Amino acid sequence: MKRKHLILPALALAAALGLSACSASGQAAEPGGDRGTPVAGGTLTYFANTEPPVWDGQRIPSLNANSINSSIFDTLVAQADDGTYRPGLATEWEISDDGLTYTFTLREGVTFHDGSPFNAEVLKQNLDRPLNEPDLATVSTGIAENTVVDEHTLQVRLSRPNAALIHAFSTPHWPIYSGEVLANHSAAELAASPELSIGTGAFKVKEYTKGSQLVLERNDEYDWAPETWEHEGPAYLDEVVVQFVPETQARIGALTSGQADAIDQVPPLNIPEVEGAGLTVLEKDNTGTPYYIALNPNLAPFDDKNVRLAFREAIDVDGLLEGVYAGVYEKAWSTTLPDTPPAGSFDETLVDSWGYEPDHAIELLEEAGYTEVDDEGYRVKDGERLTLQWYVDSLYQQTDQRQQLGEAVASSLKEAGFEVVRTPFDSAAYTAELAKGEHHLSDSSRGFADVGTSVFPFTTIAIPSSNGGSGINYGLLSDPEIDAAYGIINSSLEPQERIDAAKVVQHRILDEGYAVPLYVPKKIVGTTDEVGGWKFDAVGYTDTFYDVWLQQ
Template sequence: MNRKKLILPSLAIAALLGLAGCTSSGGDSAANEVAADATPVEGGTLTYFANTEPPVWDGQRIPSLNANSINSSIFDTLIAQDEDGTYKPGLATDWEISEDGLTYTFTLRDDVTFHDGTPFNAEVLKQNIDRPINEPDLATVSNGIVETEVVDEYTLAVKLGRQNAGLIHAFSTPHWPIYSGKVLTEHTPAELAASPELSIGTGAFKVKEYSKGAKLVLERNEDYNWAPETWDHQGAAYLDEVTIQFVPETQARIGAITSGQADAIDQVPPLNIPEVEGAGLQVLEKDNTGTPYYVALNPNLAPFDDKNVRLAFREAIDIDGLLDGVYAGVYDKAWSTTLPGTPPEGAFDETLVDSWGYDADAAVELLEEAGYTEVDDEGYRVKDGERLTLNWYVDSLYQQTDQRQQLGEAIASSLKDVGFEVIRTPFDTAAYGVELAKGEHHLADSSRGFADVGTSVFPFTTIAIPSSNGGSGINYGLLSDPTIDEAYATISSSLDPAERIEAAKVAQNRIIDEGFAVPVYVPKKIVGTTDEVHGWKFDAVGYTDSFYDVWLQQ
């Protein structure tokens, strides 16, 4: 079977204006195309091998795409985002925005119940949306919500301290899981984060069984009858159950699907695509939006306090050659810290394509201008008796994604050619942000999927710098730059598409011109499935949106 590459349209900027009748996530998949004339069948268990277990299950706490791809089947969103980028009703049937852009009033469905049988209403939604007000370490505090007011049983007003052009989009993502009020009342935030058994939402599937480090079993919510119109059917999901096994070993996942032990596997490595296709299986792809996989440089610490050294570092990396070697050219090189297709349309600055690249000779010249004129007996550059050594901190969990450990080691090794010594130090996810906040690192890598340009600029703002007591910030380079902060202020507040696009381009050019980060590749979701799997969907970010429309050919 030929490999299908999924291409979903960019989000329309009209969505960001918050016009009533706007919605959600979803998009046609290759599996849908294959089964265009087939009739969906109810029943069966889908066995899905995921590459990692989410480190945290609470979407508000850590914006983990691994968690999102599971939580989107357990939790409904307030708003839904359609494949054309517009927003439509989810748990909210309608919404209005005040003239000053500071008050959002949501009218809610009156026929929804949680998995525990308790009703969904404005009081419960208030509990959920008040969480970042009461828990300042949540990732969602950046949305600027300061107060919520229950207008009546099914109407909630959300008040902001500043305009937030991306709020409607934020409410359309699994970053805002809407928990049962009973769960929020009876359990601590730490408990929500630790186990999906407390992930009690209103979604098409509910948690049946969980074995930490091994698997999660979801079962169909038989009462589900409030799917957004963005989906392909109404009523309960087709599948009886979904068994998600956490299998970080690539060959174990490949072996499972080729042997019939799995119906679908996550994160097929590019070098394994021929093997999967050769077994007669489907390979489904979707490029991510948001930020690429990039390496952030810490400009507060020598030698990266010198712009020449930062630029030399970037020029010394043969990204094209490394991508060919590690990924067989399946991943495209990234030219900016904002990915193509990230909404609003046009936010990615196309003038940055081919504006920089590998030039070892230029890198050497820049290093010599910075005073690194000597080379020691091991081939490393030296200045004032100090070797040009860089400390690269890595999150050990995410190094399993996309063979990033192999790629990182290849980058570090290649940098020796121009005289950089790179030392990679792994940390577990819990300690990673705290260690970065100490400011003792030179390099840290990341990627962040999100279908709005604000999230591709936020990781480079002062307000996103990790704190020493929690480390939850995502500005891994500890960058504080007035030009970028000013651009982000416009991006996050303006409802004018042209203003947001222009500000996004200012930020992208500043990051590239100053060498604050090195974009490496465009991440993509690559899923392998058997021919019996139909209805697979990806969201606008490029990750599995839900198992709701998935069905198995009997």
């Protein structure tokens, strides 16, 4: 017996799971009130804070790339605001009772930007990629084989049940490329340039200047928007010019002077400046993991639980967030963020369960043998200073003033006797450096609207390899209890089972001192009053420019 789905309201994979996603549906974000009736035409100039390091969504789950790719690529299914899934490039799908076989019926009449047709064979090319490229982030999806049934039907067979497969197919992490592109270009070429990002979406790439800007133009042939959007047919905007401007004041200056219609990543301390200029600030909390510090328990002194807990209790998270962000960012209490689906996954009992305890931190260090203090004020054990190596991905330190926060955390830890050395690495080398296991600390955040992604970074299978790969377990943590809980989260179709397992992981991480949650990331966008139709996805990032319009 098979279950057939057009809207998928009853299956635990969808509404029952309450899954949301950084998907092809979004939540309107217009706190400034009614912008009026949408009109077609115009060029939107958008200043992004960073240029994506990789353009291929299957390779690295980069939210910066997703914010652009979701306008270029359509997704196989689309997610509505109520958590159900609607037709996208697939008009319907059936799932076998054992959860291992998915049969997708595909939309007819869809073409890629290069004029080639979308069909089952092309979809197979895209879904076969993780079978042939083991370093893709999508390898973890569990696809074992894809079979073309006919021109508009594809069967996907899994090696194991995956409770979040439909969810994954609703996100930009699965960009569906033209078959011509996949046949004639290497994976490295796809990753290096958006000029090969040829999809079926509402916008297509017109120009790209590395290090400077990307220009998107409307796809006038677009006539297959999911019903989750606000209109049908082509996008409103003629063009979108995305400029990559890491300097905060340059972005804000461009917005206030009218050079930009919208800017990404308004720092919290600059919100009054933007609002004071009569402009609009749009905010949306992320789901997934918070910004957190991962501790490597395999390397001394963090092989001692007391030292790990002392490290956490020596950090005045509230004070540092107030100083760096003026309280705009809220403290994160767990490695799973509030509102991460399914509803209830975040364990509210962890609120106020830990905090800044400097005296107790000293007691724990002394129990661990750090009873002496050297001339510079650092704790010492057996003649060895309590020194920690903090590896940093230099690209993402531009986000949310994380460089400033990291330096403040490192400096404040001296009071407890920790010496913290922060070492930046280029993004291309970062994961490979972590795989060597010579670091004590690393930091990360993962925006994704499913609890599985908030647990995956702490599983053994996510430990990075020496050649980089897609491993995101930056603390190199291997804990059987967490692995077992993730197995339930990843395979069960019962929402409560996934929720209960997620809570086990959250407690385990905090009880053992494997990570220090810092803050709840949020998307903060500034726009002029001429911008209407702006949307955020469930993960808290800009979804697509499809419904965005400009007052003329």
